[in-house]
Amino acid sequence: MNMRAAFLAATALALPTAPAIAHNHSETTEVAADQAQSERDRLFTLFADSDERSLALNPLSRLFRGDDTDADKLGDYLTDAQFIAGRTDTQLNMALLAQIDRSKLSATDALAYDVFKYNQEQSLKGSTDRIRALTEVRPVNHFSGFHTFYPNFASGAGAAPFKTMANYEDNLSRHDDYIAINDRAIEKFRDGMESGVLETKLTIGNVISQLTTQIEIPIAESQFMGPVNAFPEDFSDEDKARLTAAYEAKTAEIYAAHERMRDFLRDEYLAAARDSVGLSQMEGGEELYAQLIESTTTLPLDADTIHQLGLSEVARVKSDLEQVKAEVGFGGTLNEFFDFVRTDPQFKPESREALTQAYYDIGKEVDKKIGEYFSLLPKSQLEIKPYDPSIEQFSAGGSYQSGTPDGSRAGVFYFNAYDLPSRLTTGNMTLYLHEGAPGHHFQISLAQENEDLPAFMRFGGTTAFIEGWALYAETLGYEMGFFEDPWNRYGTLQDEQLRAMRLVVDTGLHSKGWSREQAIDFMLENSGMTRTEVVSEVERYIAIPSQALAYKIGALKIQELRAGAEEQLGDGFDIKEFHAQVLNTGGLPLAVLEQKINRWIASEKGG
Numbered sequence: 292m293n294m295r296a297a298f299l300a301a302t303a304l305a306l307p308t309a310p311a312i313a314h315n316h317s318e319t320t321e322v323a324a325d326q327a328q329s330e331r332d333r334l335f336t337l338f339a340d341s342d343e344r345s346l347a348l349n350p351l352s353r354l355f356r357g358d359d360t361d362a363d364k365l366g367d368y369l370t371d372a373q374f375i376a377g378r379t380d381t382q383l384n385m386a387l388l389a390q391i392d393r394s395k396l397s398a399t400d401a402l403a404y405d406v407f408k409y410n411q412e413q414s415l416k417g418s419t420d421r422i423r424a425l426t427e428v429r430p431v432n433h434f435s436g437f438h439t440f441y442p443n444f445a446s447g448a449g450a451a452p453f454k455t456m457a458n459y460e461d462n463l464s465r466h467d468d469y470i471a472i473n474d475r476a477i478e479k480f481r482d483g484m485e486s487g488v489l490e491t492k493l494t495i496g497n498v499i500s501q502l503t504t505q506i507e508i509p510i511a512e513s514q515f516m517g518p519v520n521a522f523p524e525d526f527s528d529e530d531k532a533r534l535t536a537a538y539e540a541k542t543a544e545i546y547a548a549h550e551r552m553r554d555f556l557r558d559e560y561l562a563a564a565r566d567s568v569g570l571s572q573m574e575g576g577e578e579l580y581a582q583l584i585e586s587t588t589t590l591p592l593d594a595d596t597i598h599q600l601g602l603s604e605v606a607r608v609k610s611d612l613e614q615v616k617a618e619v620g621f622g623g624t625l626n627e628f629f630d631f632v633r634t635d636p637q638f639k640p641e642s643r644e645a646l647t648q649a650y651y652d653i654g655k656e657v658d659k660k661i662g663e664y665f666s667l668l669p670k671s672q673l674e675i676k677p678y679d680p681s682i683e684q685f686s687a688g689g690s691y692q693s694g695t696p697d698g699s700r701a702g703v704f705y706f707n708a709y710d711l712p713s714r715l716t717t718g719n720m721t722l723y724l725h726e727g728a729p730g731h732h733f734q735i736s737l738a739q740e741n742e743d744l745p746a747f748m749r750f751g752g753t754t755a756f757i758e759g760w761a762l763y764a765e766t767l768g769y770e771m772g773f774f775e776d777p778w779n780r781y782g783t784l785q786d787e788q789l790r791a792m793r794l795v796v797d798t799g800l801h802s803k804g805w806s807r808e809q810a811i812d813f814m815l816e817n818s819g820m821t822r823t824e825v826v827s828e829v830e831r832y833i834a835i836p837s838q839a840l841a842y843k844i845g846a847l848k849i850q851e852l853r854a855g856a857e858e859q860l861g862d863g864f865d866i867k868e869f870h871a872q873v874l875n876t877g878g879l880p881l882a883v884l885e886q887k888i889n890r891w892i893a894s895e896k897g898g
Contacts, residue, residue, distance in 0.1 A: 601794025752878020759845015
């Protein structure tokens with residue numbers, strides 16, 4: 292949407308509604324209904340226009356929805372124009388929203404109003420000049436950067452389509468944007484060197500390793516060449532030859548861009564980067580961390596409160612692990628029990644293929660039970676795949692990539708098969724419940740498949756809800772009977788302990804001055820995680836502060852809301868309906884979710 296269209300939309304929304312003279316009760320009712328419809332129309336016009344403006348600034352978001360409009364662009368990231376346009380867009384949204392009378396909206400539309408307002412307010416808080424100065428000059432780390440995402444995206448195995456000639460040409464054009472973003476990132480890093488706002492030596496060292504790994508792959512074997520190894524059958528030999536040559540040349544340019552970034556980070560930036568790992572040791576970091584906590588948890592929490600909550604939860608879960616140890620008859624200490632599970636061959640995957648089959652089998656078992664707890668099921672299918680070997684070393688234990696809203700592209704549960712001797716099969720069930728069904732796959736798919744919702748609720752969502760739901764989904768394994776097996780229960784308790792430890796470690800690192808080693812030692816002492824897993828987790832928290840807080844905070848809120856509903860509704864409580872209420876309006880801020888569930892409880896009691 293261009294600025295003229297935005298101005299026209301603003302003008303239209305600002306027009307006053309002419310007063311109506313009611314002659315009788317029927318006419319009064321009709322006028323009220325018309326006014327309510329008018330307010331709804333204004334609200335949803337705003338939603339649609341805002342979405343179009345956002346997509347124009349972020350063409351990748353459009354492509355992930357299955358829409359290839361502007362598919363030849365990645366976006367002008369790391370530019371003043373992009374930043375100013377995004378902030379101006381948010382300010383316009385707030386101005387237009389203020390002209391809509393919330394009291395005339397239906398309950399569902401008022402919920403959408405509240406979520407939209409919350410999102411815009413958070414966006415403004417995160418796009419001040421001060422916050423920008425603390426973030427944009429640190430554009431890349433090993434967990435968050437285009438270099439971690441783009442190779443798979445452009446490989447033919449990611450979200451980008453490769454069915455037509457235009458698809459192949461669009462990808463070449465996107466490569467140009469990718470190269471430009473890489474070069475702009477170098478300049479942003481230089482700005483940070485001048486301002487004193489610096490990334491850590493640890494994260495930059497990891498980025499250097501990632502880029503070196505990518506550069507050492509022969510161009511012919513690069514993920515960027517993936518599309519030319521799987522041409523559609525209707526492409527002519529001439530087109531195939533032309534595109535292959537174009538892809539080879541452009542991939543060489545990408546490699547050169549990676550070398551420029553790698554060499555700059557290695558030869559110039561690394562020496563200037565911070566030795567410390569926490570935000571509290573960075574210029575402006577304490578202020579940034581407070582803003583990130585609010586943004587991540589959607590609740591008015593501070594680092595000290597979260598740290599103490601985490602310590603309490605760690606102690607509780609550790610007690611439950613003691614009970615598992617007793618149940619299986621292990622005679623040593625809890626840490627000796629952890630060592631036993633870490634090292635015993637019975638808990639190691641035999642091969643990548645065996646690990647893949649294990650997840651296939653789990654998926655079938657979950658499918659048999661899911662109908663007892665959910666009336667809403669996604670249209671999109673769920674695929675199960677290991678990470679590509681080129682990125683698995685620095686990837687999490689698992690992740691989810693959404694499918695398309697119409698179900699034409701499946702959602703994907705990725706699991707990590709790097710360093711198989713460090714992977715424990717005891718956690719397989721829980722990881723599937725979290726990343727696959729009924730975790731991320733259900734929550735994300737059901738939201739984007741609900742066409743009654745405005746786009747920002749279908750395709751957006753708060754981290755605290757999204758990750759909180761996925762952790763809550765893990766706990767459903769108890770009701771489904773999967774954790775009657777003590778080793779599966781050991782695995783889910785270890786995963787729950789991970790989320791509890793995150794509250795302690797993330798705040799420890801970024802608020803209390805903890806070192807990387809202190810964080811690693813705490814996690815090894817209080818869980819059965821392997822060192823490989825712990826190091827990956829701790830370095831993730833260092834790279835993306837506060838994100839790890841979302842899981843436990845969100846899950847505790849959903850569990851609290853369910854317990855309240857069960858208590859108040861008694862025999863009238865329907866688990867399927869509760870889950871539908873939680874999931875059918877997207878990833879709400881937790882305070883908004885609480886208000887919604889309380890209204891539902893009151894309605895059920897009244898009915």
